[in-house]
Amino acid sequence: MDLRKFLTVNSASTTAADEANFSSSSSMDEPPAKKAKINSRKYSEDYLNYGFTWTGSVDTPLPLCVVCGNTKTNGAMVPSKLKRHLEKVHPSLVSKYKNYFERLITNSAKQSQKFEKAVRLSDKAQIASYEVAQLIAQKMKPHSIGETLIGPACRIMVKCMLGKEAETEINKIPLSNDTISRRIADMSENIAKNVHQKLNNKIFALQIDESTDISGKAQLMGFVRLINGDSIINQFLFCQELSGRTTGKEIFDCVDNFFKNSNFSWNFCTGICTDGAPAMVGNEKGFWTYAKQKNADIITTHRVYYTSRSFSSQNSSYGTNICFGRCDKNSQLY
Template identity: 50%
Template sequence: MDKFVVRKRKVQADESPDQMVASSIGTASKSNTEGVPAPSESNCEKGKHASLSKKRTYIDAYLAYGFTSNNDEDNPRPVCLVCGATLSNEAMVPSKLKRHLNSKHPFVSQKDMAYFSRMLEGKSKAATKIVKKVAVADTAIEASFRVAELIAKKMKPLTTSEEIIGPACNIIVETMLGKEAQEQISKVPLSNNTISRRISEMSTDINEEVVKQIKSKRKFALQVDESTDIAGKCQLLGFCKFIDKDIVEQFMFCKELQTTTTGVDIFASVNSYLTEHGLSWNYCCGICTDGAPLMIGKYKGFITRALKENPSITTTHCFLDREALVAKTCGEELTEVLNQAVKMVNLIKSRPLQNRVFQKMCQEMGENHISLILHTDIRWLSRGRVLNHVLELKEELKAFFREERHDIFIKLLENHTWCLKLSYLADIFMKLNKRNLSMQGRLEGIVTSVNKMKGFQRKLKSWKSAVQRDDVSNFPSLQQAGYNGFGTVKNLIFNHLEQLREAVDKYFPSLSTEKLERILSPFELADMVEELDFTAIERDEFLDMSADSTLKVKFEKSDVTLAAFLHATLGEYPNLGQKAISLLLPFSTSYLCEQAFSAMATIKSKQRNRLLSLEDDMRVALSTIRPDIKSLCSKHQSQVSH
């Protein structure tokens, strides 16, 4: 029985590497053959082939020859610790390993196993350190992208990262976490050129995503406007609107018009962008612009050129611009009152010394407002607040003008009829301003803007009737001034309200959403289908939809927007859905472009007037789509040596 027992052999301290390896191999061989019956004669040939294909395994004793394993279970191979060479599996025997050590590295052939153990440990630590460096470099690239995105969103100079953010982070981290953490933070690339490249890459990624979404929806509306930057260069801005589960508004482009700014130039710039990105004019269902001739010119205007590409485009003149034109309707008498009030304000605001003296006087008299507001024509919303402040500070103004001996202004402020006119102007301008502000903001559409102007039109009619009855409760400042002398301005106010109504009719000739309301009310107008402007296919889909009770329940839910409902029905009623979306999508105002011009003035300021291109910075700053930073980081190779 002794031949079937494997006894554990104790290794003596003075045992040689060859004896250690032989002992390990012998033990492993005996263990592998324990309890295994001898092969029969018929299986000798198979056993011979099996032994030839058997893989050799690495044992720890091979470290005595300077070799470690490649840690591959399927194909284990010895790796030299000195030169890094990887030998074949067949070379994993003591004689071949020893021959490699003696022939290639005789200077370490006499080293003991402890020497090679230290070498293996050192290499493991070095490998771990390299992995950590690569990981730090990868996160440094991601951090660089996120800092660049933050700078673009806040519209700050690109040097902010290198001059402020980087040094500030180093100070904070070194103070709180120590020098080692600060060294890791300092590896984040934050130079001016690096941040510029990061913003450019993020801009390209955002633009590709916007174009991809437009192509998938095949319907979009445009909002286009142009303005001049601080350097005198003409910048053309464009925004788009489409439906992706709900209405989405996105920045589209910012192109510099190199020479002239005619409608032909604007069309060429917009058409170039659409062609470059594979977008067709047939996808465009609406364009909103201001009323400038270069936009709406009959022969060479941008709108005219666009309609030649797609005659079905719905064109809109910005509601905000038209409402501002309505507000300018004052008449000679009221315009004179407005100009006189503005002269009072400008006399004080244009002189710093007098402005300080007036503020001190208001403080001493305990007024809530201590200064006046300077009025400019381009900021038409300032008129209401300017006149309100003049009324509230009327006594202070009279005291100030007495000291300065401006008798003309004193007489005006003491004239009750003049004050009644001023009170009415302050009230009516505040109402006009409120209407204008209500149409500003994102996601403002044709339906809501038309309804607001229709409401204002009806209010004018109601106010006229009230004034005719000597009822001025709709005008708080005028009511506070008292009814004494109201008869002298009654006809003036009545005529001005009539002029405003006529101006609304002039600048808003078609305040009707009947066509849109019909197609967007399928469950109420099913009996009127013959009166609707439908093709045969659209009529059939309209009738099917109006009979769908499940859709009616979804349509009547308060938490489902109209755009989301239309998007959900596109699969089942594609023709009707596309027609409804074409009517719903067009912009009613150029608010997004006006907002973008403010951003442009911030980005390209007096200190940064040499910026060559604004498009990348503005796209990252104004887009609601975030760039795929993880994907962008994967395209960069980590620089672990830096």
């Protein structure tokens, strides 16, 4: 084999490959061609002759038809396209002058202002709505009473005493069934949040009571007594449904789960007050026993109910007074 011929052919192929790589790399290094900048079309007052005003940004306005409210792209901001829209969509307005479309713009703005004024709720209307919702919740009335009784009664009284304008203001107060429900839920959430903040890393006493609602389901209610500033306050804490049996273990699990979800610690609980039911005061499987496993320093007491009849000297009727006392483990009233 001729070595010189082999070297010559190999050198020629290497040179061609290098030239191809150089040309491809040089073409990749070249910056891409810049796209031509498209100038946005500007709005002209003459376009109002075709029933078009503008909306959007000043730099890129969009044509807006004052008759049907149709919005087009910036590329349609030319007389021929605007005129075509007027002729095809609103042929009866082709002969109208510029002042006609100006009046349409003015009337549309006035209608928008009236609509906003009619639907805007003032702060006083919101406060009144919450006050009524709080009263309905305190009296334990159905939420629909706001729109079926309270609202109509207020409108009648205000109209008779103050006139029609005052009645219009009363109509702004939202009292529908769903609104009252939301108001009560908002207030409940706010109360729970405030109670949790006050109980955060503070000592408190806990009172537990189990009862049955009208549907036959067991409900467990909890109340707390704590120090708030210079005073001692009593506050409702929770109401939880007992899914299983009303045993001491079920009651403790319900309270313990609530403590865990609320980030409360049993170490800050100094006392527990319950009734004398075995599920509460049982020595082996009572609620007290499980609670003291969490905090052995808890002071446990139970309350007893008794009635006393006080006779009146002025007539023969008598009343029954329900009194509440607290007893310790030795049933000593104090």
